[in-house]
Amino acid sequence: MILIVDLCWKEESLSRYEFVSPIEGIVRRAGFPTVTRHFAGIEEGDLDGVSAVILCGTALQDNRFAEDIERFAWLRTCPVPVLGICAGMQAVAAVFGGRIAPDLRIGMTEVSVLRPDGIFAGKELFPAYELHAFAVAPPACFEVLAVSEGCVQAIRHVSRPIYGVIFHPEVRNEWVVTRFLEEHAGPAS
Amino acid sequence: MKLGVLCSGGKDSLFACWRAMQKEEVVCLITVVPANPESYMFHTPNVRLAALQAEAADLPLVEVESGGVEEKELDDLRRAIEIARERHGIEGIVTGAILSVYQATRVQRICHDLGLWCFNPLWHADQEAYMQSLIEEGFAVIVAGVYSAPFDERWLGRRIDAAAVAELKAMAAKYRITLTGEGGEIETFVTDAPFFKRRIEIGEASAEYRNYNGTYRIEKAMLVPK
Numbered sequence: 191m192i193l194i195v196d197l198c199w200k201e202e203s204l205s206r207y208e209f210v211s212p213i214e215g216i217v218r219r220a221g222f223p224t225v226t227r228h229f230a231g232i233e234e235g236d237l238d239g240v241s242a243v244i245l246c247g248t249a250l251q252d253n254r255f256a257e258d259i260e261r262f263a264w265l266r267t268c269p270v271p272v273l274g275i276c277a278g279m280q281a282v283a284a285v286f287g288g289r290i291a292p293d294l295r296i297g298m299t300e301v302s303v304l305r306p307d308g309i310f311a312g313k314e315l316f317p318a319y320e321l322h323a324f325a326v327a328p329p330a331c332f333e334v335l336a337v338s339e340g341c342v343q344a345i346r347h348v349s350r351p352i353y354g355v356i357f358h359p360e361v362r363n364e365w366v367v368t369r370f371l372e373e374h375a376g377p378a379s
Numbered sequence: 380m381k382l383g384v385l386c387s388g389g390k391d392s393l394f395a396c397w398r399a400m401q402k403e404e405v406v407c408l409i410t411v412v413p414a415n416p417e418s419y420m421f422h423t424p425n426v427r428l429a430a431l432q433a434e435a436a437d438l439p440l441v442e443v444e445s446g447g448v449e450e451k452e453l454d455d456l457r458r459a460i461e462i463a464r465e466r467h468g469i470e471g472i473v474t475g476a477i478l479s480v481y482q483a484t485r486v487q488r489i490c491h492d493l494g495l496w497c498f499n500p501l502w503h504a505d506q507e508a509y510m511q512s513l514i515e516e517g518f519a520v521i522v523a524g525v526y527s528a529p530f531d532e533r534w535l536g537r538r539i540d541a542a543a544v545a546e547l548k549a550m551a552a553k554y555r556i557t558l559t560g561e562g563g564e565i566e567t568f569v570t571d572a573p574f575f576k577r578r579i580e581i582g583e584a585s586a587e588y589r590n591y592n593g594t595y596r597i598e599k600a601m602l603v604p605k
Binding site for chain 1 (some may be wrong): 398487490491
């Protein structure tokens with residue numbers, strides 16, 4: 191079971207269709223069942239039976255998730271692999287001591303892979319879709335896997351399978367999500 | 380949240396409107412009417428009939444004319460959105476974008492510049508499930524233009540029902556076309572939607588078709604009770 195976390199400003203918001211449903215679709219097409227929870231209501235018990243967690247993005251105007259980053263404290267002890275997408279990457283970085291800083295990017299960019307971690311194996315340069323008003327200065331316990339001219343694009347915890355990507359893999363880069371699942375979430379059902 | 384919906388008259392913008400109505404308050408439709416039939420941003424056949432759709436939905440319409448020159452169209456779109464904000468106090472925009480990064484990024488930038496939210500409730504939606512929802516949720520949609528092989532003239536004015544979706548699905552599997560037509564292969568026009576108080580009846584229409592390129596122009600249409 192893959193836990194998908196909705197970071198939008200409220201539960202069952204209009205943004206859910208845009209930022210959560212496409213990720214649910216990719217995960218299900220990869221053969222994994224999903225359960226979705228809103229970030230404001232996550233409890234320890236929500237991780238029972240879960241083999242990986244994906245934190246989704248939000249609308250450009252929506253930064254409510256960052257108002258109380260301690261809501262994501264459970265990530266520090268999360269026993270399963272994590273992939274944070276855009277707002278999800280910001281939450282991952284901030285909860286481990288990194289910084290969220292203003293950085294507006296809308297549209298396609300070229301991503302250069304610096305470290306060919308399993309997810310990015312065989313990729314050196316690829317186009318990706320960005321939609322963010324903030325980017326991340328990663329915490330010390332994270333390494334940078336990929337960058338663009340503008341900002342850090344992908345990070346990974348130095349000793350745990352916790353990833354963040356600031357670009358939106360649901361647009362033209364679904365392979366990022368499926369490789370994360372294949373590498374870290376065990377066999378699909 | 381008060382929202383304005385970018386409306387071309389086609390299925391995607393009106394289905395996005397319906398999704399938005401189920402979550403927030405839609406206060407107006409916004410239409411940019413391009414002079415250029417090859418418009419990069421805006422769907423063209425029958426776009427003037429968005430006024431009739433707005434009336435059917437009992438919503439005000441903000442309509443702006445555009446010269447249809449590629450990047451100048453964006454200034455016209457911005458002007459339309461600004462008018463909608465002044466007249467109706469919108470806090471965000473809704474679009475029917477499904478896959479087009481070109482359209483989505485341009486609307487996102489305008490919304491950001493104006494401090495407005497931007498919603499794309501069909502973004503990367505499962506195309507088959509979406510087409511199914513259109514039919515099940517009570518949308519009456521016709522094909523208003525075809526711009527690609529293998530669409531022949533029989534498609535012009537055809538209602539998108541279960542049989543048409545099955546045929547589109549077979550064509551999408553065989554040819555390089557999208558099931559929803561978002562690649563520009565077809566354009567559509569909505570004559571009824573679950574939120575229409577009255578439906579649109581087409582009184583007179585003309586079709587022009589040549590070499591996989593055709594339009595179904597609605598000459599006369601009226602609102603009738605549902």
